Amino acid sequence: MTDALVFRRVRAIDPAGALDAEVDVVVEAGRVTRVGRDAAKDFVAGERVRVVELAGGWLLPGLIDLHAHLREPGSEGKEDVASGLRAAAAGGFVDVCCMPNTWPVNDSRVVTEMLVAKARAIGTVRLHPIGAITMGQKGEHLTEMADLKDAGAVAVSDDGRCVTNSQVMRRALEYATTFDLPLIQHAEDHALTEGAQMHEGAVSTRLGLRGWPRVAEDVIVARDVLLAEYVGARYHVAHVSTMGAVRLVREAKARGIAVTAEVTPHHLLLTDQALLGYDTACKVTPPLREPEDVEALRRALADGTIDCVATDHAPHGVLDKHVEMAEAAPGMIGLELCLPLLLGLVRDGFLPLGRLVDALTGAAARIVGLPAPRIRDGARADLVLVDPAARWTVDPARLKTKSRNTPFAGREVTGRVMMTVCEGRVIHE
Numbered sequence: 437m438t439d440a441l442v443f444r445r446v447r448a449i450d451p452a453g454a455l456d457a458e459v460d461v462v463v464e465a466g467r468v469t470r471v472g473r474d475a476a477k478d479f480v481a482g483e484r485v486r487v488v489e490l491a492g493g494w495l496l497p498g499l500i501d502l503h504a505h506l507r508e509p510g511s512e513g514k515e516d517v518a519s520g521l522r523a524a525a526a527g528g529f530v531d532v533c534c535m536p537n538t539w540p541v542n543d544s545r546v547v548t549e550m551l552v553a554k555a556r557a558i559g560t561v562r563l564h565p566i567g568a569i570t571m572g573q574k575g576e577h578l579t580e581m582a583d584l585k586d587a588g589a590v591a592v593s594d595d596g597r598c599v600t601n602s603q604v605m606r607r608a609l610e611y612a613t614t615f616d617l618p619l620i621q622h623a624e625d626h627a628l629t630e631g632a633q634m635h636e637g638a639v640s641t642r643l644g645l646r647g648w649p650r651v652a653e654d655v656i657v658a659r660d661v662l663l664a665e666y667v668g669a670r671y672h673v674a675h676v677s678t679m680g681a682v683r684l685v686r687e688a689k690a691r692g693i694a695v696t697a698e699v700t701p702h703h704l705l706l707t708d709q710a711l712l713g714y715d716t717a718c719k720v721t722p723p724l725r726e727p728e729d730v731e732a733l734r735r736a737l738a739d740g741t742i743d744c745v746a747t748d749h750a751p752h753g754v755l756d757k758h759v760e761m762a763e764a765a766p767g768m769i770g771l772e773l774c775l776p777l778l779l780g781l782v783r784d785g786f787l788p789l790g791r792l793v794d795a796l797t798g799a800a801a802r803i804v805g806l807p808a809p810r811i812r813d814g815a816r817a818d819l820v821l822v823d824p825a826a827r828w829t830v831d832p833a834r835l836k837t838k839s840r841n842t843p844f845a846g847r848e849v850t851g852r853v854m855m856t857v858c859e860g861r862v863i864h865e
């Protein structure tokens with residue numbers, strides 16, 4: 437056990453504190469104790485002092501993911517809390533929120549407590565369960581949200597399913613507001629997406645696959661915004677994928693409604709063209725859209741209309757994906773690829789680095805009411821060290837997640853998480 441962990445001459449980037457400078461950062465007893473030029477000059481590497489030097493390295497606040505599927509309980513062959521948290525640490529995350537569409541569904545105190553206890557016993561990345569909105573995610577009867585919150589849930593969502601009944605949604609918004617729990621909607625009008633395998637457009641016509649129109653997302657966001665305004669509730673849209681939903685969120689914010697939104701790395705980087713080879717790794721929910729949607733999403737993330745990035749990490753086994761498109765399970769892994777992939781958008785000029793860091797830290801933290809990791813004196817030491825110049829090729833077999841389902845296999849990326857520190861402890865390197 438070292439007494440001090442010292443980062444010497446790193447570029448520390450903490451947009452919340454307007455920090456972007458080459459400094460030393462010292463961690464002692466789980467806290468950041470010094471930040472500044474030559475702040476670590478009194479520290480000499482030794483038995484009790486670990487000095488980390490990485491030429492050109494960046495030090496960021498630890499990342500937060502609002503939307504991950506860790507598959508426990510019920511589908512531990514795809515992922516479990518332990519492997520999911522290892523993947524999260526390898527991706528630079530210190531806080532992960534896990535969705536309730538497990539088996540059984542996390543609609544009760546028992547499941548939430550089990551998840552919290554498992555993660556605590558592992559003692560690395562902090563896990564924050566998201567409870568269901570309705571019992572069994574059936575869209576009918578509301579869960580005991582007070583119990584869920586008391587057990588450690590930070591939000592409610594029926595992710596994987598949409599709350600389509602307007603009366604249930606109204607009551608859910610009112611009930612969640614009572615307990616100050618953000619409600620996260622998976623915006624999909626299921627009547628419009630029955631049998632859908634991909635985005636509805638020219639590519640789906642060409643491939644002869646049943647399409648999922650943009651409007652299936654847009655009608656739900658439009659209705660929900662009106663309901664949230666009517667009852668005075670907070671409302672968060674999961675994985676926004678359409679330019680129409682972006683416009684609705686932008687208008688709602690301009691009118692002062694408490695709406696927030698997240699976007700996934702894959703919706704920022706891929707279009708429905710990726711499906712042309714019938715690659716089931718590209719089947720996701722909501723589906724990959726068209727270039728004008730990608731452009732709208734990038735612009736909205738850059739200008740803050742979309743608050744944060746969430747991975748929608750969705751591990752699946754080989755047998756779930758090596759089937760026809762119609763049978764393939766939707767989703768792709770994301771925790772370990774999120775930061776490297778999005779650093780590409782920064783390099784290409786689509787996204788300011790400070791905005792990306794905010795979208796993965798402070799902005800995400802605010803939505804679920806978690807303390808945001810910071811780089812400043814006295815802050816809890818939640819940090820990620822990145823080598824922005826490291827080039828590597830994505831090899832799913834070398835990732836920490838149990839699953840391999842990613843269309844980014846074989847892609848060369850630049851930027852690598854070298855070390856993740858959570859509460860002063862190195863949890864990945």
Ligand SMILES: [Zn+2]
Binds near residue numbers: 597622722
């Ligand atoms: Zn979803």
